[in-house]
Amino acid sequence: MSAILYVLAAEPLGQALLKNNNIHGIKIPFSVKESKYFAHADDTALTVADKNLVTEAFKIFDLYSQASGEKINREKSEILCLGSKISEKELEQFGIKPCENVTKLLGIYIGKDKQLCESLNWDEKIKKIKNNFIFNFGSKKELTLPGRATVFSTLTNNKLSTEEKGKMSKRSRDPAINKLREVKAEAESLGVPESIINGMQAVDDLAKAREDYCDNKTSTPSESMAALIKDTLEHPWQNVYEEGKTTWNISPRMMSGNLEGYVLKFLVSASKSKNVLEVGMFTGCSALGMAEVMPDDGKVVTCELDPYLVDLARKFMDRSPHGKKVEILTGPAIESLNGLAKKNEKFDFIFIDADKAGYCDYFNNGHMYASVFINVYQFKYFTSYLHLCTITLVTILLPYHSSNNSRTFDYILRYASQELLAPGGTIAMDNALFGGKPYMEDRPPNEGVTKFNNMIVTRKDIYYVLMPVRDGIMLIRRKEDMNGTV
Ligand SMILES: C[S@@+](CC[C@H](N)C(=O)[O-])C[C@H]1O[C@@H](n2cnc3c(N)ncnc32)[C@H](O)[C@@H]1O
Incomplete structure (x- = not known):
């Protein structure tokens, strides 16, 4: 089945899980919404607040299976229990193996071993940045220090934000439209009347029509x-x-x-x-x-x-x-x-x-400083306790002399x-x-x-x-x- 058809076919499952008020997801700090259902292609992850809710969720999975003929691939599925423990008997009942170490949620490793998760999430990325910097620019090119700083900044900025960029590409350049889409998604999950949802969609469509109109009249x-x-x-x-x-x-x-x-x-x-x-x-x-x-x-x-x-x-x-x-x-x-x-x-x-x-170029006591790692990246990721944390990468300052201060x-x-x-x-x-x-x-x-x-x-x-x-x-x-x- 093509990926798009699959997404369409899986949508009723997602909606049923999201709209079921008996199944409570987890609240991520700083987020107003509960998160309980994550789907990417044919991977589905459910994050529920209590192990008893797993049974409730399985009822929906079973219903969906009966209606669609789709089945959970129990061989490839696993349960990660954070906080409370899950007994052998309970696991047997679900027919799903426990997660030993770490699992992936939308491309991000989560698990009980915080260090392992951090290493899996970051080591490869940091290595790529280092390699690119050292081999592509650091040694081969005869760049000046500000030149290297520019390359490094551009390189790290783009490398580290690849995942973010994937999400961004579906976003509008207009923050008002993005806000509207957020509110619409929330309204949908709250079961707001269809006429209001349709009205919101019409506003989104009008903004797009305006852009298209300008394109067509150029x-x-x-x-x-x-x-x-x-x-x-x-x-x-x-x-x-x-x-x-x-x-x-x-x-x-x-x-x-x-x-x-x-x-x-x-x-x-x-x-x-x-x-x-x-x-x-x-x-x-x-x-x-x-x-x-x-x-x-x-x-x-x-x-x-x-x-x-x-x-x-x-x-x-x-x-x-x-x-x-x-x-x-x-x-x-x-x-x-x-x-x-x-x-x-x-x-x-x-x-x-x-x-x-x-x-940034900083002028400090008559000396210029080229900030090599300019942008302070704040990355949100799940720790083993499913709390949203912020990692701040360090800023390294290297001295160089220049008469410019800007x-x-x-x-x-x-x-x-x-x-x-x-x-x-x-x-x-x-x-x-x-x-x-x-x-x-x-x-x-x-x-x-x-x-x-x-x-x-x-x-x-x-x-x-x-x-x-x-x-x-x-x-x-x-x-x-x-x-x-x-
Ligand atoms: C937004 S794109 C330019 C789009 C282009 N003007 C067009 O009309 O399609 C920005 C470009 O600037 C380049 N760039 C970014 N930083 C730069 C720098 N410090 N020096 C030279 N080029 C840079 C990027 O590689 C990228 O190709």
């Missing part, structure tokens, strides 16, 4: 651009990552796409830009799009960290007659920008679309606005809304894009506008280039 992409978008979406990202070709597990959702691509094309062509700089190329969607509307002697210089993406984008862009206008600079953007500034290059339009979390983005902006932006030029900064994080109340004001946005509004020498296109584009221009004269 010019269609050129043939080579359509091919680039299609090939990016269909690229076997997971495989190339597993084969060690990319430095992290890439999601094609990073691509700007046709709608945002046309916004950039309009800005570039309306400003008659001949020199464009892009920070963060990915597979070349925005770079090629901008090149398409530039004159034959126009040039797009784009920065990309990942060598695999550089090769792939080059192939994609070379299928277009405009691809020759795109020059790729491989490596950490800061180093590329440094090089461009040294050569006194100027750009009419600058599109900034690289890592937003960035990394975050990456401030740094890029400083470069962009003071050194690289030609007179009359415009900067466009992507992801200014960053999935709603900057305006969510519980978000610290000094993090990533939020900090960047807050910094922008303190600048007296620029005009800025935040356009709610896709994930938000902040346009920035010098006041002196915009003020009229009388």
